[in-house]
Amino acid sequence: MFNSICGGPREYGVVLGSFSPMHTGHLDLVMAAKKLCPKGAIIAVCGLDGDRGTRIGLPIERRYEIIKSMFEGDPLVHVVMMKDNDIGIAGYMDKWAEWIEALSYKIAEIVYGNADVGKRKCMKLLQRTTIFTGETSYRQAILSVFTKGPNVYLLSRDLNTISATQIRKHPMKYWDEIIGYEFKAQFAKRVLIIGTASEGKSTLTQDLARYFDAGCTEEYGHTYIADVNGETPHPDDTKLTYDDYIRFLDEQYRVNSASWHKVNICDSDAMTTLMYAKYYSMDDRYAITEEDYKRIEAHAKFLKYDAIFVLPPKKDSWVQDGSRDCLTNSFEDRKKQYQVLMNIIGKHYCTEDIVYLNGTYHENFMRARDKIKSLLSD
Numbered sequence: 001m002f003n004s005i006c007g008g009p010r011e012y013g014v015v016l017g018s019f020s021p022m023h024t025g026h027l028d029l030v031m032a033a034k035k036l037c038p039k040g041a042i043i044a045v046c047g048l049d050g051d052r053g054t055r056i057g058l059p060i061e062r063r064y065e066i067i068k069s070m071f072e073g074d075p076l077v078h079v080v081m082m083k084d085n086d087i088g089i090a091g092y093m094d095k096w097a098e099w100i101e102a103l104s105y106k107i108a109e110i111v112y113g114n115a116d117v118g119k120r121k122c123m124k125l126l127q128r129t130t131i132f133t134g135e136t137s138y139r140q141a142i143l144s145v146f147t148k149g150p151n152v153y154l155l156s157r158d159l160n161t162i163s164a165t166q167i168r169k170h171p172m173k174y175w176d177e178i179i180g181y182e183f184k185a186q187f188a189k190r191v192l193i194i195g196t197a198s199e200g201k202s203t204l205t206q207d208l209a210r211y212f213d214a215g216c217t218e219e220y221g222h223t224y225i226a227d228v229n230g231e232t233p234h235p236d237d238t239k240l241t242y243d244d245y246i247r248f249l250d251e252q253y254r255v256n257s258a259s260w261h262k263v264n265i266c267d268s269d270a271m272t273t274l275m276y277a278k279y280y281s282m283d284d285r286y287a288i289t290e291e292d293y294k295r296i297e298a299h300a301k302f303l304k305y306d307a308i309f310v311l312p313p314k315k316d317s318w319v320q321d322g323s324r325d326c327l328t329n330s331f332e333d334r335k336k337q338y339q340v341l342m343n344i345i346g347k348h349y350c351t352e353d354i355v356y357l358n359g360t361y362h363e364n365f366m367r368a369r370d371k372i373k374s375l376l377s378d
Contacts, residue, residue, distance in 0.1 A: 010151055011128045012107060013037035016044050016138060018164065019063050020053030021183035022070075023174075025162045029132040029155055030077065037130060040076030042107060043067055048084035056168060057186055066182045080106040096145045100126065126150045134163075172262065172378045181260035189263040189375045190256070190303060193368075194272060195311030196334040196341065200361060204311075205267040208368055212376075215259035219268035221248040221276070237276070238285050242292040246299055248273045253301050263372060270300040271348065275341040279328065306375050308354045309368050310345070313338050 013033025017026050033041035045067055047053055047060035054060070064081040071077040080103075087102045089095040104122035108114075111125060126149050133139055134155040142152055162177045171178070171187035178184050191208075193201045202218065209216035224247070225237070249270055256266045274297055280286035281293040288296075313334040328337065345354065355371055357364035 010130045011037060011039045012042060012111070012125075013040065013130050013132055014042045014044055014103070014107065014150070015132045016046060016135075017133075018047045018051065018053055018060075019045055019067060019183075020047070020051070020056065020058055020164050021167060021186060022063075022067060022179040023162050023164060023167055023177045024179060025134055025155065025177075027179055029134065032153070032155075033130070033132045034074075034076045039111075040078070041132075042110060043071070043077065043079045044082045044103060044106065045079065046082045046084075052164075052168070058183075066180060070180050078110045080110070082106065096141045100142065100145065100149065123149075170378050172376050175262055184262075185260040188260055189306045189372070190266060191263060191368075191372060191375075192256075192266045192269055192303075192305040192308045193311070194268055194308065194341070194345075196275070196313050196337045197329070199311040199313060200364070201267050201311060204309075204357075204361075204365060204368065205265045207365060208372065209265045211369060212263050212265075212372060213261075215261035215264040217252075217255045217259070217264070217266045219272060220252040220255060221268075221273060224248065224251075237280065239287055240280070241287055242296065245273055245277050245288065245292075245296045249296070249300050253303070256303055263376060266303075266305070270302055271341060271344045274300060274344050275337055278340050278344070279337050283328075302348050305349075307368075307371050308345070308349060309364075309371075310342075310354050310356050311364070312356060312358050 013036060015026070015029045015033050017029070019026060030041050030043060045060060045064040047063070049059070051060065053063055058066075060081060060083050064079065068079040071079060082099070082103060084099075087099065089098055101119070101123070104126050107125055107129060108117050108122045126146070130151040130153055131138075131142060132153045132155070136154060139152045139154050142150065162174060167174045167178060167187070172189075175184070175187070178187065193205050193208075195201055202222075205216050205218075208214065224244075225240075252269055252273065256264075256269055274293075277288060277293050277296050281288050281290045313331065315331045328334070355367065357367060359367070
């Protein structure tokens with residue numbers, strides 16, 4: 001599995017990588033270092049500000065925290081962060097001597113409990129270290145710098161051909177090679193289904209989630225109103241306050257962003273809450289005011305969606321399920337709400353990317369299904 005350069009493995013195994021994202025090839029290195037080196041593995045998360053990980057939403061600090069959490073409780077694995085900015089170099093490819101010296105202090109901090117042990121002692125520690133890598137260029141560079149330095153093991157690409165570059169280009173194709181739900185979440189496809197009340201959003205969300213074995217979320221405000229009203233057959237939205245809408249925004253954002261399935265189908269988001277808040281703020285029958293709405297809008301956070309499906313109102317679609325407002329259930333009211341919604345969508349998203357589902361339920365399902373299939377075929 002590994003090509004030895006200078007004899008057998010030494011006491012400490014150091015695994016180098018940017019981990020953008022972590023994948024099975026990295027895990028092969030970690031497991032080898034952990035099992036072949038008597039004192040375990042040290043994972044060195046490498047990078048700098050604005051690196052390739054940062055460009056996909058995973059800055060080095062975040063990668064370090066994810067991997068540290070992943071191996072928490074494993075006494076044979078330690079995690080360190082090698083951020084070039086902190087070392088004072090712009091990149092280690094032409095600064096290997098300085099970079100490896102900085103790495104030796106990180107290793108010393110783990111081995112001795114602190115890094116204040118002197119350069120000579122740190123460099124001697126390297127002679128008790130094996131570096132594990134999947135990059136031939138890294139191996140050659142390290143060996144060219146040190147005659148009496150770390151041993152270097154190279155992972156055979158014949159046994160694991162995956163790379164982070166391949167994953168970043170085609171995450172759906174190599175989904176199963178990504179390690180850890182937090183890394184998977186960075187590449188997951190997120191789909192939003194949105195519209196006014198009683199247009200079939202929940203049913204469509206659930207059916208698509210079943211079809212794709214996907215994660216799905218509910219409209220939090222709808223669920224909340226149903227819960228707090230208990231036995232009341234027709235909840236009264238007129239009493240909803242600023243605090244209620246803030247809770248709707250925060251909880252909907254949390255559930256929509258939390259799932260790490262390959263594709264996640266979201267029933268409503270902040271735009272739904274803003275639609276109702278805006279519409280109700282213009283009606284004296286409701287507790288919320290226009291000043292409240294301005295504060296609610298300022299609080300809203302918006303996720304990135306790979307597809308947004310909009311269900312326009314249909315004349316005979318409205319059904320009271322025991323959790324819907326009755327004061328604005330007419331077709332005319334829902335058309336006005338829909339216009340409010342479209343104004344909000346236009347403010348926060350590119351309307352050219354929206355798919356309008358205005359056919360029969362089956363036509364809508366098939367159109368959404370085909371679009372999601374295209375998202376998963378990268």
